[in-house]
Amino acid sequence: MAHHLATSPPRHLATSASASTARINFHKTQVFSLSGFPHSRWINTLYSLQTVDYQDNHSPESIRYLGSLVISFLTQCNPFCSQILAMIEHILHILLFSASSIRSRTAVLSSFILSKLLQVFHVLFVPDTFFANAEHLMTRFHQHRSFIPLK
Incomplete structure (x- = not known):
């Protein structure tokens, strides 16, 4: 059979x-x-x-369920990762206009951005370059208007 x-x-x-x-x-x-x-x-x-x-x-696109990729190949994952990075950059750009302290920026990063990324990438493998780009965006947001670069 x-x-x-x-x-x-x-x-x-x-x-x-x-x-x-x-x-x-x-x-x-x-x-x-x-x-x-x-x-x-x-x-x-x-x-x-x-x-x-x-x-x-x-x-051209992967299968999505509730907005997250379920089945994907690398060629389909790259546009999705670019969309996520663009969304993060847009949100952080909006938040830069608020006069927030380093502590509040850290809270925004950990509670909002990183928790959303954890939900999405709990089931999805992405290239290392995505994490490097996301880290660059978050570091730039975190160090905005700070006189001494934090490491």
Whole structure:
């Protein structure tokens, strides 16, 4: 049976459907390749069933759930990381206009920025350059208008 499942996607879907009382909502289904490589037999079958979203390493965006990446490849992760860095830079830029002390800037960094990053990157692997860029932005914010650079 495993041989039939690997070679016949419609048969696999029919077998899955007969084993369950649940219906598959293909218009809401996101399908992804575990290997990252496209499989034309599956792609053709899924598109014939009007599946909206098929993901592999050639897809421009990754699968998201509640705003976080669930399945991604490095080419998909880079734009997401750039969006996160832009959001952090925008928030820190707005906060620079408040006359805040080093202590309050530290509180903002630890409670707001770092906690949000921890939530997002708890399930996502990102390149080391992302953390270097995020650290640079946070250090620049933390040392804004300070006379002696803190290390």
